[in-house]
Amino acid sequence: MKFYRIMAVSRRVFRGVVNDKRSLVLLFLAPILAMCVFGIAFSGDVENVNVIIINQDQGFTPPMGDTIYLADEIVNNLNTTTLSIHNMTSIDDARAEVESGQVSAVIIFPEDFSENAILKSQDQSYPDSAEITIEGDDSIVNIKTAITTTVSTALSDTLTENGVTPAIQLNSDPIYGEDAEFIDFFVPGILAFVVYLLTTILTLITFVNERSSGTLERVLSSPVTEGELVMGYAITFGTFGVLQVALLLTIAILVFNIMVVGNVLLAFLAVAILAISCQALGILLSSLAKRAEQAIQFFPLVILPAFLLSGIFWPIQAIPEWIRPFSYLVPPTYAANACRAVMLKGWGLDKIWPDILALVIFAVIFLALAVWTLKRSKN
Amino acid sequence: MLSADSKLDDVREGETLKTKEYAILTDYLTKNYGDFTAVNNLNLKVEKGKIYGLLGPNGAGKTTLIKMLCSISTPTSGGAHILGKKIPDGDIASKIGYMPQETGVYFGLTVDQNMKFYSRIFNLQREKAEKRIAELLKFVDLEDWRYEMVDNLSGGMKHRVSLACTLIHEPDLLFLDEPTVGVDPELRVSFWDYFEQLRDNGVTILITTHYMDEARRCDRIGFMQRGRLIAEDSPLKLLEESGKDSLEDAFLAFARNEDTMRMGVV
Numbered sequence: 001m002k003f004y005r006i007m008a009v010s011r012r013v014f015r016g017v018v019n020d021k022r023s024l025v026l027l028f029l030a031p032i033l034a035m036c037v038f039g040i041a042f043s044g045d046v047e048n049v050n051v052i053i054i055n056q057d058q059g060f061t062p063p064m065g066d067t068i069y070l071a072d073e074i075v076n077n078l079n080t081t082t083l084s085i086h087n088m089t090s091i092d093d094a095r096a097e098v099e100s101g102q103v104s105a106v107i108i109f110p111e112d113f114s115e116n117a118i119l120k121s122q123d124q125s126y127p128d129s130a131e132i133t134i135e136g137d138d139s140i141v142n143i144k145t146a147i148t149t150t151v152s153t154a155l156s157d158t159l160t161e162n163g164v165t166p167a168i169q170l171n172s173d174p175i176y177g178e179d180a181e182f183i184d185f186f187v188p189g190i191l192a193f194v195v196y197l198l199t200t201i202l203t204l205i206t207f208v209n210e211r212s213s214g215t216l217e218r219v220l221s222s223p224v225t226e227g228e229l230v231m232g233y234a235i236t237f238g239t240f241g242v243l244q245v246a247l248l249l250t251i252a253i254l255v256f257n258i259m260v261v262g263n264v265l266l267a268f269l270a271v272a273i274l275a276i277s278c279q280a281l282g283i284l285l286s287s288l289a290k291r292a293e294q295a296i297q298f299f300p301l302v303i304l305p306a307f308l309l310s311g312i313f314w315p316i317q318a319i320p321e322w323i324r325p326f327s328y329l330v331p332p333t334y335a336a337n338a339c340r341a342v343m344l345k346g347w348g349l350d351k352i353w354p355d356i357l358a359l360v361i362f363a364v365i366f367l368a369l370a371v372w373t374l375k376r377s378k379n
Numbered sequence: 380m381l382s383a384d385s386k387l388d389d390v391r392e393g394e395t396l397k398t399k400e401y402a403i404l405t406d407y408l409t410k411n412y413g414d415f416t417a418v419n420n421l422n423l424k425v426e427k428g429k430i431y432g433l434l435g436p437n438g439a440g441k442t443t444l445i446k447m448l449c450s451i452s453t454p455t456s457g458g459a460h461i462l463g464k465k466i467p468d469g470d471i472a473s474k475i476g477y478m479p480q481e482t483g484v485y486f487g488l489t490v491d492q493n494m495k496f497y498s499r500i501f502n503l504q505r506e507k508a509e510k511r512i513a514e515l516l517k518f519v520d521l522e523d524w525r526y527e528m529v530d531n532l533s534g535g536m537k538h539r540v541s542l543a544c545t546l547i548h549e550p551d552l553l554f555l556d557e558p559t560v561g562v563d564p565e566l567r568v569s570f571w572d573y574f575e576q577l578r579d580n581g582v583t584i585l586i587t588t589h590y591m592d593e594a595r596r597c598d599r600i601g602f603m604q605r606g607r608l609i610a611e612d613s614p615l616k617l618l619e620e621s622g623k624d625s626l627e628d629a630f631l632a633f634a635r636n637e638d639t640m641r642m643g644v645v
Contacts, residue, residue: 224500378451
């Protein structure tokens, strides 16, 4: 293996990409667009859910003191970003609104709400409990969960304000990721996905062209070996991977204000190794296609498994258990994992090495296979 | 079986002597693709410093033969010596120049970038490469197109870029697979003048072509059909032997003769 030949190939691949404006757009503009679109639309937080509140609470006047309207206090504590609150008096009209799809739920506070709540809290043997009824359209799970969570948060806030402490308290103290939002979880994932997808696809197309234009044969008839050729591609696409990530991270930090607590260079490392194995995968796939049009047919094959299995949009724990082993067969899983650990938890190489090792193993296997298919095509 | 063995011995016996004389020497070279035999027990000898033309219909095995000689295709059986060395050989690769039919240039690069890339993989020093690129571009008449994207050039121009890339490292042995397709007649003549000039400087050229006027300018011609060499001699001798006045007719005569002989054997 001669370094100058590897570098000659690497420079040539680099030139080819830089010369082609479409490739450049694909490599650098498409990921930014993808991140912004997904980051904004897919933010995971449910907002502006229309709900109707029917507040029939008459309040409760204790023997000495002012009348207390507990339902009002709870309603005031409702998170108005999540819920858009409308008030009505008729339960039937409100239900009709839910049925017509205008509104997601009706939240009903009965007349004796404050009375029951206060009396019951003073004397456990008091027969009636205070009840909040939520009648809603439960067909969209995220919305249903958002409503119940918001109401129960408002409820417990109100109770605390009134000096009522529940017997059992649930404490959630973040060890990692304090104040983390969906975008913080999502950006490391999209880094891995973008690099995986674009590197594989771009190498696939570049290499199919290399085969059909006769350049592959000319290069292999020269002193350049199959190994040098694959290494040349690996260097260029590894570099492009790092550049993509650097660009995406800059934008993610500036625009989305994402959380980066660890050493960004480690994320670069993970993604560079990912890019190297992906370009080898592209070369491998290219041996199955004669023309670029045929190569396009592989795109779903490349995109879907990574999209669904590698924990980019949702954690691997959300993937059915029987299918989860396949998650560990797609390289972006490890890159997403490593980037997340570095960016959200600030882990170092001492902790993320298993992911890095997995990526290195993928890279070695794919590179060897790529060289092997090139040699085999001589027969 | 016996005769085949004795021929093999003949080649081996004279190997040291012959491999020095011949730029290309094949030894029962065979290539099968599944049931199809592309090149069939071919024994080809090409003397150093000659232009050898391979003629034959599409699918006769010319390109497959050239690919094996360039070590980008592995023979099913048999072997070959190139410039005195048994291939595959790491050193030979830098002494040969291969011009593939599909042009073998990067359409997404400029002419200059293509030539620089090929100069780099042959480890040409920068000044040398610069000088060589200028020379070759002048020869293929593409000086004004040096910084143009190859994709924007016409078919014939692409072939000219391809030829310039093939010659960049001053190879001793050239494999030119239909180098003049789409090149205008005037330039074709100047290509052949250049080929003869190279030959006079000791370069060996194996060329395939479908143009009979070009074939006449070869020192030696091999007619190929169904992976075999059915006749081989200088163009004049081939015409004489077949009693025809064009090489096309001569080829057809030999091909017919070969067919009847095969029928006779069966």
